[in-house]
Amino acid sequence: MTHTSVAATQPAAKPSFIALLIAASAVSPLGINMYLPSMPGMARAFGVDFATIQLTLSLYLAAMACGQLIIGSLSDRFGRRPMLLIGLLVFVLGSLVCLTAQNVGLLIFGRVVQAIGGCAGITLSRAIVRDLYGRKQVASMIGYVTMGMAVAPMIAPTMGGVLETLYGWRASFVFLMLFGGLVLVVASWQLHETNHNRDAAGSIRQLLHSYLSLFRSRLFWGYTLAASFVSAVFFAFVAGAPYVMIELMGRSPAEYGFYFAIVPSGYILGNFASGRFAGGVGPNRMILAGTFVTLASVAGMAITFAMGFLHPVALFGPMFFIGLGNGLVLPSGIAGAISVKPEAAGAAAGLSGSLQIGFGALVAPVVGATLGSTVWPLITIMAICSLLALASFGLVADRRRSNPATRV
Structure with a gap:
């Protein structure tokens, strides 16, 4: 039985099951965004500069990139359920290390452990959606799942800013540990296995063959790079905005958290549009529209x-529309990438997610190293990523011109 036929015969997922996928997907975004308002205060608490404390973000993103690459392929071989449960447990342990850290080195180590575990939720929720739905529905369903998931980064900086103000930076890690533990308990109770094609994953040699086939696919690279560069615009902002807001503008961590809620609001709107229109309009048009919105918004900033x-x-005003652009691009880009080779959906989800987060890990330290007395290094890096996203989409457009029968 092929992967496509399995997906076609799966019963529709219950709302509670989709809610679980949303919660699992939210674990890692919470880990990224909740402590952002605390970064300047953490630097002062540990007696290090901002560039050093920013390693807790850039190395988190790098660990997410590596973790997704491994978890996605392992889930093809061993199943989605066991890999997700293991990932959530590792996230809880990493949060405990961060909570108890007495020096910046141990804090960075805890962040890496946290990221390796947390990335399971993002990667496997996408693979599970691909298991349950046919290729024409994937972009819409991912749009709905990520629309709900966007609530996490919307409220996380606000909560983190308030917790920082009232209880100090460690309070954010208490919350992350408790939230991760709750999702772990619910997942162990409700999550059923959706990958019924595990035998097709086979040996390590076959897993490597799946990766090689993805590497050779122009369509895979077109969708993945377009999504990755648009995502990098957001991660560049995440890396630099706390410094610009708190240090250059003299605003408080709590105020940063409240303003940050504007960004995921745009992302939610973009994901809603993807869920509503991607099936009819087509993923390529959604990607192109979102890329142009992102580029225009950076120009407006x-x-x-x-x-x-x-x-x-x-x-934050232009970032609303950059969030909108991300919401238009990412569901269709992800759906395109994981539909190139449906029999290796986990590997494709892991590799595309790894590259998407990896680009964020690359731009974050560059932003931290270049920011000084002005905002222009941040804007320049965001503009470059926007232009590269538009250029990457050319790989998809060229392939479709050369093979008009190609559809995702």
Whole structure:
């Protein structure tokens, strides 16, 4: 039985099961975003500079990239359920290490452990959706799942800012440990295995063959790179915005958290549009529209700061539309990448997710190293990533012109 036929015969997922996927997907975004308002205060608490404390973000993203690469392929071989449960347990343990860290080195180690475990939720929720739904429904369903998942980064900085103000930076890690533990308990109770094609994954040699076939696919690279560069625009902002807001503008961590809620609001709207229209409009048009929205929004941010308007609205207003662009691009880009080789959906989800997060891990330290007395290094890096996203989409467009029968 092929993977496609299995997906076609699966019963529709219950709302409670989709809610579990949303919660599992939210674990790692919470780990990324909740402690952001605390970063300047953490640097002062450990007696290090901002670039050093930013390693807790960039290495988290790097560990997520590596973890997704491994977890996705292992789930093809051993199943989605055991890999997700193991990942959630590792996330809880990593959160405990961060909570009890007495020096920055141990904190960074805890963040790496946290990331390796947390990435299971993002990777495997996408693979599970691909297991349950046919290729025409994948982009829409991923859009709905990630729309719900976007609530996590919307509320996380706000909660983190308030917790930082009231109880200090360690309170965020208490929350992450408790949330991860709750999702672990519910998943162990409700999650059933969706990968009924595990024999096709076979040996390590066959897993490597799956990766090699993905590496040779222009379509896979087109969808993955477009999604990765658009995502990198967001991660560049995440890396630099706390410094710009708190250090350059003199605002509080709590205020940063409240303004940050604007960004996921745009992402939710974009994901809702993807869920509603991707099936009819087609994933390629959604990707192209989202890429242009992102590029135009970065240009708007640059114009606003060039006019001398140094205010949080100038930073977060355009980011609403960049979030919208991410919401239009990512579901269709992910759906395209994991549908190139349906029999290796876990490997494709892991590799595409690894590259997507890996690009964020690359831009985050660059932003941290270049930011100084102005916002322009941040804007420049965001603009470069936007242009590269548009260029990457050319790989998909070229393939479709050369093979009009190609569909995702």
